[in-house]
Amino acid sequence: MRGRYPTDEIPRWLPARRSARFAGRSAPAPVARRRAPSASAALASLEGVEIRLFGDPVLRSKAAEVTQIDGSVARLCDGMFTTMYAARGIGLAAPQVGVRKRLFVYDEPETCGRGVILNPVLADSDGTWMFEEGCLSVPGYSWQIERPRRVALSGIDLNGNEVTVEADDLFARLIQHEIDHLDGVLLTERLD
Ligand code: ZN
Numbered sequence: 001m002r003g004r005y006p007t008d009e010i011p012r013w014l015p016a017r018r019s020a021r022f023a024g025r026s027a028p029a030p031v032a033r034r035r036a037p038s039a040s041a042a043l044a045s046l047e048g049v050e051i052r053l054f055g056d057p058v059l060r061s062k063a064a065e066v067t068q069i070d071g072s073v074a075r076l077c078d079g080m081f082t083t084m085y086a087a088r089g090i091g092l093a094a095p096q097v098g099v100r101k102r103l104f105v106y107d108e109p110e111t112c113g114r115g116v117i118l119n120p121v122l123a124d125s126d127g128t129w130m131f132e133e134g135c136l137s138v139p140g141y142s143w144q145i146e147r148p149r150r151v152a153l154s155g156i157d158l159n160g161n162e163v164t165v166e167a168d169d170l171f172a173r174l175i176q177h178e179i180d181h182l183d184g185v186l187l188t189e190r191l192d
Pocket of ligand 1: 127135
């Protein structure tokens, strides 16, 4: 999920932020903006992991459970963190870098800090919260999207230990956004 930052800190290679609200589920404009996103993708690829953008089939496919935690998974996560920081994001799911595995990384210093969750399963949710949400795979756009305000999930960490997380507000939003990626769902499908 894209982070929020003061206007004067928006990297020059990101297109100017546009906010849009769609009444229906008609295809939003990002498809026509492929030229602009390529700048951020090119920068990210300097670190070896390229962010897949809206229109890439991998973003529409359901990811598979991680069955073995080895060095390649750790290296994947390292690369995802590097890419996420370069893109000013706070969350990044493996399908966004072309890997169909159920894991995501996150770092949001003011709420949840840094972490990795593998095979996350939402156990519970409640409340509703409207929030302006953006996605690194749909750069330059954000939408007001309603989701549950609080969630509980289970998963495993990079050491193979079971973890449970209870989250609210921004962290809960991030978790739901990233799990959507693991199921092949983009935030544009959450508009109504
Ligand atoms: Zn996203």
